Amino acid sequence: MIETAGEASRDGDPARGTAALQKGIGLLEALSEAGGSASFSELVRASALPKATVHRILAALLERGLIRFERRDDRYRFGWKLIEFARFAQADLDLPTLIEPELVRLQVQTGETVFVALPHGPDIVCSKVLETRAVGGIALAEGSILPGYCTAAGKAILAFAERALRPAMLARLKLVPHTARSLTELPLLDAQLDIAKARRYAIEDEEFAMGQRSVAAPILDHGGRAIGALAVVAPAFRLTADRLHEIGADLLKAAARITGQAAFSQPETRRSAMTTTRARCVIQTQAFLGEGPVWNEAQERLDWVDILAPALHRSDPAEGTDHVVELGELVGAFAPCSTGGLVLATQSGFALFHPETRQTTQLVDPEVDKPNNRFNDGKCDSRGRFWAGTMDMGVAPGAGSLYRLDRDGSVHCLERGIGISNGLGWSPDDRRMYFTDSLARTIFVYDFDAESGTIANRRVFAQTLDHMGVPDGLAVDSEGHVWSAQWDGWQLIRFDPDGRIDQTISLPVPRPTSCTFGGPNRETLYVTSARIRLSAQQLAEAPLSGGVFAIDGCGRGMAENVFVFDGP
Numbered sequence: 001m002i003e004t005a006g007e008a009s010r011d012g013d014p015a016r017g018t019a020a021l022q023k024g025i026g027l028l029e030a031l032s033e034a035g036g037s038a039s040f041s042e043l044v045r046a047s048a049l050p051k052a053t054v055h056r057i058l059a060a061l062l063e064r065g066l067i068r069f070e071r072r073d074d075r076y077r078f079g080w081k082l083i084e085f086a087r088f089a090q091a092d093l094d095l096p097t098l099i100e101p102e103l104v105r106l107q108v109q110t111g112e113t114v115f116v117a118l119p120h121g122p123d124i125v126c127s128k129v130l131e132t133r134a135v136g137g138i139a140l141a142e143g144s145i146l147p148g149y150c151t152a153a154g155k156a157i158l159a160f161a162e163r164a165l166r167p168a169m170l171a172r173l174k175l176v177p178h179t180a181r182s183l184t185e186l187p188l189l190d191a192q193l194d195i196a197k198a199r200r201y202a203i204e205d206e207e208f209a210m211g212q213r214s215v216a217a218p219i220l221d222h223g224g225r226a227i228g229a230l231a232v233v234a235p236a237f238r239l240t241a242d243r244l245h246e247i248g249a250d251l252l253k254a255a256a257r258i259t260g261q262a263a264f265s266q267p268e269t270r271r272s273a274m275t276t277t278r279a280r281c282v283i284q285t286q287a288f289l290g291e292g293p294v295w296n297e298a299q300e301r302l303d304w305v306d307i308l309a310p311a312l313h314r315s316d317p318a319e320g321t322d323h324v325v326e327l328g329e330l331v332g333a334f335a336p337c338s339t340g341g342l343v344l345a346t347q348s349g350f351a352l353f354h355p356e357t358r359q360t361t362q363l364v365d366p367e368v369d370k371p372n373n374r375f376n377d378g379k380c381d382s383r384g385r386f387w388a389g390t391m392d393m394g395v396a397p398g399a400g401s402l403y404r405l406d407r408d409g410s411v412h413c414l415e416r417g418i419g420i421s422n423g424l425g426w427s428p429d430d431r432r433m434y435f436t437d438s439l440a441r442t443i444f445v446y447d448f449d450a451e452s453g454t455i456a457n458r459r460v461f462a463q464t465l466d467h468m469g470v471p472d473g474l475a476v477d478s479e480g481h482v483w484s485a486q487w488d489g490w491q492l493i494r495f496d497p498d499g500r501i502d503q504t505i506s507l508p509v510p511r512p513t514s515c516t517f518g519g520p521n522r523e524t525l526y527v528t529s530a531r532i533r534l535s536a537q538q539l540a541e542a543p544l545s546g547g548v549f550a551i552d553g554c555g556r557g558m559a560e561n562v563f564v565f566d567g568p
Contacts, residue, residue, distance in 0.1 A: 028067075037077050040074075066081050104130065107130040114233075115128060129142045147208070150182050158193055158226075159193040160224065162225060198330060199532060200533065204216075213233070213239040217229065277505070277507055277508055279527065280550055281508070283302075283548035287309070287531065287546040288306055288546065289513065291473065293528050295518030301316055312334070329346050332375040335380045341354035343363075348362070375421075377421060377422045377436075382426065382450055386563045387405075388403055389402040389435070397439060405563070438471060446459075464486065468486055469489015472514060473528075474514070476558065478558055487513065487530075490510050491504050509529045518557070523554075525550070525552075525557070
């Protein structure tokens with residue numbers, strides 16, 4: 001008799017006639033529950049089948065390549081055929097379905113319309129949408145096709161496309177203005193994509209429709225390329241600038257959970273011992289990533305950069321005032337220049353910049369072949385040479401290098417294989433140079449020859465444990481102590497000249513980024529900080545994140561060195 005589907009259903013056994021198959025699947029499940037490795041006796045116990053039955057089924061699975069038997073330990077493991085099946089399954093994953101639990105969580109958390117965007121040529125398609133019921137909420141239909149260049153989801157996907165392919169991708173775009181705020185110039189869009197990649201989320205400010213804003217984080221494959229994006233869209237009056245970036249941090253974490261990657265560190269929970277601090281907030285700004293503070297003695301002013309704005313800040317700590325100079329690209333570090341203005345370490349290399357006139361003169365780009373890299377921290381040595389290091393914007397290990405820009409404008413690579421180039425400084429006797437690789441959680445020390453500008457004999461000066469934070473920017477005081485800002489550690493650590501911790505100062509923010517001495521007699525230690533990728537809950541705990549802090553009683557610093565430029 002030929003059994004029909006209807007008859008099988010009426011019989012109450014949809015798997016009738018598949019007993020052997022069910023037993024085989026049961027053995028595969030038992031192998032999985034055992035961690036992918038099990039002995040024959042363990043499988044017999046787990047399946048509760050007769051030994052002869054288990055033996056026959058295992059033989060069939062072995063023949064089909066679904067499992068393998070290793071004689072070195074007499075255990076069964078999954079076979080390569082299953083890996084082949086998994087590869088095809090992964091290639092055909094229903095991404096919106098996988099993401100739905102995160103979408104529901106985000107919709108409840110934000111109260112706004114959330115959706116999954118998938119790439120559709122130069123555009124995006126809204127594949128899964130959960131609309132808000134809030135008054136004035138944004139209605140968005142599943143299947144809608146939206147332009148990539150003026151939506152946050154589209155920018156997130158474009159930003160994490162393979163960098164070498166981006167020029168060709170952008171060249172195919174037709175930048176038609178949807179509003180007065182739409183980006184219609186390719187260089188501006190390209191720069192904004194770089195900022196989105198550095199922030200790891202993208203924003204859109206009334207570029208697609210007036211009165212509407214959106215924020216999105218990319219969903220990345222194993223190679224770091226965007227295969228989609230998680231996005232939130234809402235009326236502009238509810239999705240303020242501050243809330244955009246708070247939600248951006250939440251989206252980033254949700255995307256990391258989807259891809260199974262905890263790629264970005266999170267701050268340690270603030271310990272009770274850190275509830276009081278000597279630090280006072282002197283500049284209450286909300287920098288994304290404050291960095292590179294330099295004390296301007298002549299103007300009694302603290303200059304620093306917000307790398308991810310990007311902007312130069314010129315702050316008066318005594319008055320609490322802050323003047324912002326917008327920058328055209330990511331700037332990681334700067335130093336005063338002997339010819340006036342500043343020398344910059346930017347995403348596109350070294351440049352001279354005059355803040356008053358906004359005039360920029362490009363000098364040299366030592367990493368023109370590495371479009372994913374940008375400069376991070378930098379400082380001048382006592383002979384007027386500017387040192388700065390690079391990092392990959394996706395934080396790829398070993399992609400960074402350390403460079404020295406000489407007075408004649410020539411550039412020299414002194415170190416390669418760096419994760420995140422960071423804090424630089426020199427000992428008071430000029431015989432040591434300190435250099436931080438934040439990805440390695442290590443401050444290195446080198447023998448330094450001031451005459452030739454060469455370094456040698458690299459060794460570990462200090463390393464930090466997980467609960468202490470990650471070493472970021474640093475300053476060296478007149479007694480040779482090294483002050484290191486601890487990203488995600490809520491503190492500064494002072495190391496003695498031998499690399500031993502001899503003092504810690506708690507801070508009211510989790511992400512201090514760098515420090516320098518300034519003020520009268522250079523007896524005040526100024527500390528920059530960041531608020532990038534902190535959630536709304538974390539910002540509620542540390543509302544001063546992104547501000548500048550001052551600490552007295554830390555000793556005295558050394559004078560800032562100037563870049564001496566002898567070029568044309």
